[in-house]
Amino acid sequence: MKSSASTTHGGERARRGTTSTVTGSAVVGHEGQTRGAVVTLLLEEGPITASDIGTRLGLSAAGVRRHLEALIDNGEARITSSAVVTQRGRGRPAKYFQLTAIGRSRLGHTYDDLAGAAMRQLRKIGGDSAIEAFARQRVEAIVADVEPAVGSRAVDVEEAADRIADAFTAAGFAATTRQVGNGVQICQHHCPVSHVASEFPELCDAERQAFSDLLGTHVQRLATIANGDCACTTHVPLTGRNRPEISKKSNSMPHPSSSITSGAQPSTGDRTSPRKELA
Structure with missing residues (x-):
């Protein structure tokens, strides 16, 4: 069962729970800790709305949106299909967010x-x-x-x-x-x-x-x-x-984690396929 206790810092609060992956005093003191708290909620309670995340963590709507957009851009979160979540009441349907497989794979586990x-x-x-x-x-x-x-x-x-x-x-x-x-x-x-x-x-x-x-x-x-x-x-x-x-182009840089032992100079012939890494 999760604890409802929370502590504030800089106008933001981080929820603590027995199954939470957020450790320490649960004080959200910087962007990384806040992002981790958002990821924890997506993991434990997703699909979840941005409004619910803001309420649970004491974050502004703009703050929640910033973190969710960053996670989506990194492929770690996504807006869930409307068919997955049953909408209640009238008005504009709320957007629900959840972690992707990539997001889950980046979490620590045993x-x-x-x-x-x-x-x-x-x-x-x-x-x-x-x-x-x-x-x-x-x-x-x-x-x-x-x-x-x-x-x-x-x-x-x-x-x-x-x-x-x-x-x-x-x-x-x-x-x-x-x-x-x-x-x-x-x-x-x-x-x-x-x-x-x-x-x-x-x-x-x-x-x-x-x-x-x-x-x-x-x-x-x-x-x-x-x-x-x-x-x-x-x-x-x-x-x-x-x-x-x-064959005549020669001024792109190799990947920082590698070296070319053949002595050949890197090439700028990168194709523009979306799967290509940006040079």
Whole structure:
């Protein structure tokens, strides 16, 4: 049962509850803490209206709107379908908000300990081969609907890389692609299994192998979140492939979490696909 006690600071209040993910004194002292309190309500009581959020946290309508718009822009929250919520009374229907799968994946949880224990038991029973088989099956499920590169041209490989990024984004990895030097990078900005992967790198190895199989070329993992990097970055070389439209351009910057060891200079040939990362 949630407590109704609250404490004020700067005109704002943060609700405290036994199941709340907001810790400490529940004092909302800055934007980050307030955003966390909003996320907590979306998690525990969503779908919920902006008015209800404001009432529970002691926030102004403008303050609630600012946080909700930021969460929606980041893909962490959304306005729920009107069919999900039964409207009561007359007048303009209220908008209800809830967390998205991406928003939920960014919350801390204790499933990592359980997953790690299960993986250790699997290794004890079946050895390394059992871990490798599980890792392959996991990534195969993620890319099950991804069409492999249909040819050997640079554009064929790049389009397949985009499809891979789309599939991993749908699975909660927030993936993008970008052209760098004589290649393209697949960047995963979030990893739902990073804590487990730090102990079981087979999960990362299986992803790299799946990328290589789908793209029809060797790929190189330059960075991983499991190793403490800011993103999982995989470099896909396009050297020698037909790509005349960008062959003379050379002034874009590589992803900050990666480096190109071939000595090639990055390219500005970024396509304008919405799935492309902004340079």
